[in-house]
Amino acid sequence: MENFHEEVQAPVSPHGQYFNSSVICSYVFDFLEFAVPIDYDSQAITLIRDIFLPINPRFSSIRVRDKYGKMRWQKVEVKPEEHIKIPIFPDTTSSELYDQDLDDYVSRILTERTPQNKPLWEIHIIKYPTKNAAGTLIFKLHHALGDGYSLMSALLSCLQRADDPSLPLSFPSRTPQHAKESLFKKLPSDISSFFSSISDFGSSLIKTKIIEDDITPIRSGYEGTESQPSNLSSITLSLDTIKDIKSKLGVTINDVVCGVIFYGIRLYMQEIDNKAKTANSTAVVMLNTRNLAGYQSLEEMQKPEAKGLWGNQISFLHIAIPKLYQSTISNPLDFVWHSSKLIKRKRRSFSVYLMGMLLDLEMKLRGPEIAAKTIYNTIGNASILVSNIVGPMEELALANYPISGLYFAVTGGPENVSITVMSYVKMLTITMRTLKGFIDEQKLKYCMEKAIEVIFKEAMEISERTSQN
Structure with missing residues (x-):
């Protein structure tokens, strides 16, 4: 003690x-x-x-x-x-x-x-x-x-x-896409986002409180799986490959990664059970709600004027996983475009903040256990949990020991598949925590690798067809 x-x-x-x-x-x-x-x-x-x-x-x-x-x-x-x-x-x-x-x-x-x-x-x-x-x-x-x-x-x-300990780490900068828009261009978007925000909040609330995803090869529906053994597996992708797809399709890196994850998940579901291709499945994406355009160093986070940047400032975003044979999804690239369109709309929505306010209200009125149950149901009623962190652009060392790989995982939720994404130097690692005995982690890993391979090939071919025309 x-x-x-x-x-x-x-x-x-x-x-x-x-x-x-x-x-x-x-x-x-x-x-x-x-x-x-x-x-x-x-x-x-x-x-x-x-x-x-x-x-x-x-x-x-x-x-x-x-x-x-x-x-x-x-x-x-x-x-x-x-x-x-x-x-x-x-x-x-x-x-x-x-x-x-x-x-x-x-x-x-x-x-x-x-x-x-x-x-x-x-x-x-x-x-x-x-x-x-x-x-x-x-x-x-x-x-x-x-x-x-x-x-x-x-x-x-x-x-x-690793190259020079006296130099600070640097991170990819991210500027909000709407930051440079004029007031006149932003106004219609803000008005439409008001109505979509109300719709998103309502659907998220229903998803949290009432409706569950279908039982599928990625969602067992069993209770208490958060305390059951899990396996950890990962794949490492070239950031240059991701950036090539990004530039060819006119989307963001996050759009490409989400498209790869969703396509890989659907391939896995179909491999295990062909009927699962029509199942209703949802991803819960964890969002950093700090009002930041990019990564802040620890020193910046702890400055007096940056009070409040440390801690838990997250919310949850529901994203429907596209179906392989959905009428609006005709090829693997549509997983990327569909993800881009949906995430862009939902990120402009303020439903994530409304969900945060709901949790705060439940905390004040009914206590932390009830609020924790709301988070538990939010994750448990969906099929997968997705979280990502931007890593440094330079190679690191710890006490002069060079670090060749850097990634993370999150535990404690009832989801059967948890996916975390982190960049490091020129690589991007997708880590999958899966319920032991229920998820075939090797097959899921293979499907993720196949997803990036197919999407990259399709993106390069569509670029060639465009240039020929």
Whole structure:
């Protein structure tokens, strides 16, 4: 048991209570793959004490109830060695890889809860080589500490550029597409968005409270799957390939990625059960609701004028997954165009903020457990959960150990398929957390790889036909 300081600090945010309740216990896992073998025991303790803990008070705090019954963060004494986990895998020949051992270990820690009487994070150091890395480091961070945006910024503050540690990291800039429009061009869009927002909010509310997706090869309909074992698999795509598709089709990178995911999901559903091609399936996309045009560094997030950027500032967007033989979907590229059109309209909608207001109202009137149940139903009534984070454009290093791969995963929800997307240097990793024993992760991985292959081929061919005409 750790020693308590008397100081009771900031209140736990509503989302911090939703994601650490009897209904949902959610974690963000950040995976660092190293290009060289790692021997990091003593350095890890120094890193935690000198760099990681000072990032944010929540990393050295636990949740307690004050005398008024409100949840607050309370500072405690942190013993770094109690948060470091170094597994020992069975002995084998030195030349053998440990992919299966790592997969089994990750599957186990995905569902394990961290003790509530200690700060809600762990670091797992895997010293064994796999086909992708000479060693792996896993940050396990409770969602109550912050959302993916906050937690990833915290992790990146512990890393340096591999080429020159004195230089800052850089990230792809994103400018809202409507930012440069004139008032006269924006006005009709704003008026139409008002009515579409009301429609979107109504449909999201019905989806959350009443209507469930069909039972399909990607949605079992079983209760309590959030506590069942999961598998983790991933595919890595070239960002140049994604950008080529983007430029040929006149869409965004996110549109291409969503199109690939939706097409891959439908291919998988049809592979398992041909009847599933007509099933009603929905994706819940997690959105960062910060009013930002691009990524903000940790230093920028913690400036006094940027108060409030840390924490959980997310909402959920319902996107219907197009059907393979839908009348409006005639070829794989339509998955990208359809996704582009739908996401653009819904992003202009303020229904995501209305859903946030609804959660706040439920929190005030009925308490965090009921609000957590609303989030649980929002995810559980849909088929897949999708989340993405923009990563750095330069190669990173941790204490001079070069990092060859960087990706993340999210746990704690009732979905049977959770998909996370992260860019790193010139690559983009799509990570799939799938319900063990229900989802064939290898077949799903194959369908995702086939989806990007087919969409790229079609995009290049349509470009050639256009140039010939």
